[in-house]
Amino acid sequence: QPDRDWWRGAVIYQVYPRSYRDTSGDGVGDLRGITEKLPYIASLDVDAIWISPFFPSPMKDFGYDVSNYYGVDEIFGTLQDFDHLVTEAHRLGIRVMIDLVISHSSDQHPWFIESRKSRDNPRADWYVWAEAKPDGTPPNNWLSVFGGSAWTWDTRRRQYYLHNFLASQPDLNFHNSQVQDALLDVTRFWLERGVDGFRLDTINFYFHDRELRDNPPLPPERRNAKVTPAVNPYNYQDHVYDKNRPENLDFLRRLRTLMEEYPAIAAVGEVGEAQRGLELVAAYTTGGDKMHKCYAFEFLSPDMLSPERIASILGEFEKVAPEGWACWAFSNHDVVRPATRWASQAADPEKYLRLLPGLLLSLRGSVCIYQGEELGLTEADIAYEDLQDPYGIQFWPDFKGRDGCRTPMVWEKDGRAAGFTEGNPWLPVPREHLPLAVDAQEHVLGSMLNHYRRLLAFRRNHPALVRGDIAFMRTDGPVLSFVRRHGNEAIFCAFNLSETEQFIAPPKGQVEPLEHHGFSGLLHPDRIELPPYDAFFARIG
Numbered sequence: 262q263p264d265r266d267w268w269r270g271a272v273i274y275q276v277y278p279r280s281y282r283d284t285s286g287d288g289v290g291d292l293r294g295i296t297e298k299l300p301y302i303a304s305l306d307v308d309a310i311w312i313s314p315f316f317p318s319p320m321k322d323f324g325y326d327v328s329n330y331y332g333v334d335e336i337f338g339t340l341q342d343f344d345h346l347v348t349e350a351h352r353l354g355i356r357v358m359i360d361l362v363i364s365h366s367s368d369q370h371p372w373f374i375e376s377r378k379s380r381d382n383p384r385a386d387w388y389v390w391a392e393a394k395p396d397g398t399p400p401n402n403w404l405s406v407f408g409g410s411a412w413t414w415d416t417r418r419r420q421y422y423l424h425n426f427l428a429s430q431p432d433l434n435f436h437n438s439q440v441q442d443a444l445l446d447v448t449r450f451w452l453e454r455g456v457d458g459f460r461l462d463t464i465n466f467y468f469h470d471r472e473l474r475d476n477p478p479l480p481p482e483r484r485n486a487k488v489t490p491a492v493n494p495y496n497y498q499d500h501v502y503d504k505n506r507p508e509n510l511d512f513l514r515r516l517r518t519l520m521e522e523y524p525a526i527a528a529v530g531e532v533g534e535a536q537r538g539l540e541l542v543a544a545y546t547t548g549g550d551k552m553h554k555c556y557a558f559e560f561l562s563p564d565m566l567s568p569e570r571i572a573s574i575l576g577e578f579e580k581v582a583p584e585g586w587a588c589w590a591f592s593n594h595d596v597v598r599p600a601t602r603w604a605s606q607a608a609d610p611e612k613y614l615r616l617l618p619g620l621l622l623s624l625r626g627s628v629c630i631y632q633g634e635e636l637g638l639t640e641a642d643i644a645y646e647d648l649q650d651p652y653g654i655q656f657w658p659d660f661k662g663r664d665g666c667r668t669p670m671v672w673e674k675d676g677r678a679a680g681f682t683e684g685n686p687w688l689p690v691p692r693e694h695l696p697l698a699v700d701a702q703e704h705v706l707g708s709m710l711n712h713y714r715r716l717l718a719f720r721r722n723h724p725a726l727v728r729g730d731i732a733f734m735r736t737d738g739p740v741l742s743f744v745r746r747h748g749n750e751a752i753f754c755a756f757n758l759s760e761t762e763q764f765i766a767p768p769k770g771q772v773e774p775l776e777h778h779g780f781s782g783l784l785h786p787d788r789i790e791l792p793p794y795d796a797f798f799a800r801i802g
């Protein structure tokens with residue numbers, strides 16, 4: 262019997278294919294490269310991989326602009342390479358999730374090429390077209406995440422089309438049922454090829470308001486200038502009409518119904534919404550008929566972690582989504598790596614960085630780990646001349662874009678391009694990453710890599726950490742503590758997020774300290790001793 266519930270508490274390892282391993286020598290990673298490295302991924306003991314988009318694409322947004330949903334871009338290989346990857350992953354016990362980017366396509370997709378030809382062709386209504394205002398300006402005030410108006414004028418149709426991201430990423434019109442059917446067909450194609458699930462890009466952007474009403478301004482108390490750069494006015498609108506529409510739920514239900522035809526499929530939806538992320542995650546995951554789980558941007562923002570913040574985010578989630586399931590991530594291909602975003606601000610960055618996976622892997626929810634996070638990679642400083650990310654180029658220097666977390670994976674300390682490629686890597690390999698290469702950490706007992714492995718094994722050995730509920734104990738001050746409980750197993754977890762030693766009272770009843778997790782908190786008869794940035798785990802009665 263397939264384990265239909267495998268996604269609960271699953272650890273998903275995110276692979277950004279351009280930067281994982283290049284076997285063809287063109288400087289860009291490929292599917293064969295991922296397959297070659299599957300034994301490494303298996304050695305981490307994760308449940309699944311999520312592969313960022315590998316479909317044919319003009320790569321204006323590095324694959325998040327798809328021009329054919331049924332294939333593999335030449336640069337990444339072939340469909341046969343993909344089938345082989347899936348077979349090998351399954352042989353090693355790793356499930357495969359792919360990244361479906363269906364809110365928008367590339368402007369080079371044949372659907373859009375046809376759509377823009379005239380106002381009355383069969384696909385005329387497959388994208389979101391609208392008349393200019395009488396003065397020639399765009400239909401409303403909607404903005405693109407990547408800067409400027411969300412509307413671009415098309416000289417042939419003499420109309421504007423909608424794009425939430427780049428102008429080369431036109432927004433598909435979900436109000437058109439043919440579009441929905443076409444996208445479900447795409448989904449079925451990959452289900453038939455044996456994938457185990459999907460990471461669904463920008464699920465809250467699927468529908469737009471048909472009446473094209475202006476977004477109201479965001480009230481100042483709900484602004485968070487740090488989430489996206491203050492230079493981008495996108496951050497100051499309340500996105501109630503361009504995205505986050507109630508109809509999104511209907512399409513997510515259709516998707517789920519399709520997924521239910523196959524055994525043990527799971528979907529994790531990306532909710533790109535800084536202001537009301539948790540509320541949306543709740544709406545999209547409760548009821549068992551939409552997404553299995555979602556991730557919002559709570560822990561992907563620059564806001565520093567604190568016991569209070571962590572408890573309030575998880576507490577809020579439990580409140581709004583008692584039966585929903587979260588997926589937490591500290592890192593992905595869109596945000597500054599936590600080693601730089603958070604740890605560099607700590608008194609002891611190295612120790613702080615080791616605390617992060619202990620914390621992440623103990624929270625209630627599923628977890629995503631982004632390639633290189635397990636090595637402790639820092640954000641690379643990319644020179645303006647080397648920038649590839651359109652988002653970075655647009656907002657430089659206020660915001661340096663996403664290339665700094667997309668540099669090649671470092672495999673060999675002394676290898677050419679760190680063992681990533683025989684050619685010239687599409688983004689430079691930062692010199693400071695070399696000592697962190699896999700081969701440099703592999704056989705070092707206490708390396709970051711082995712720390713992750715040990716923690717992943719620790720989590721797997723304790724079902725309460727995987728599927729248990731969570732009850733917070735201390736949430737104010739520098740120590741966070743909670744109890745994870747599942748069946749008759751209860752685990753007390755405590756984290757010292759400060760640079761000074763802390764003492765806390767042990768939980769009542771029997772306390773049996775657990776080992777093999779890489780932390781050194783100590784139980785004394787009357788208190789628990791937590792060194793700076795350290796943790797303590799115990800089985801309690």
Ligand code: TEU
Nearest residue numbers: 322325362406426462463533534595596
């Ligand atoms: O990201 C959606 C999203 O909300 C991003 O705009 C995010 O806010 C931004 O990257 C800043 O961190 C997804 C993908 O993860 C991203 O790589 C794509 O560029 C985007 O969709 C468009 O498809």
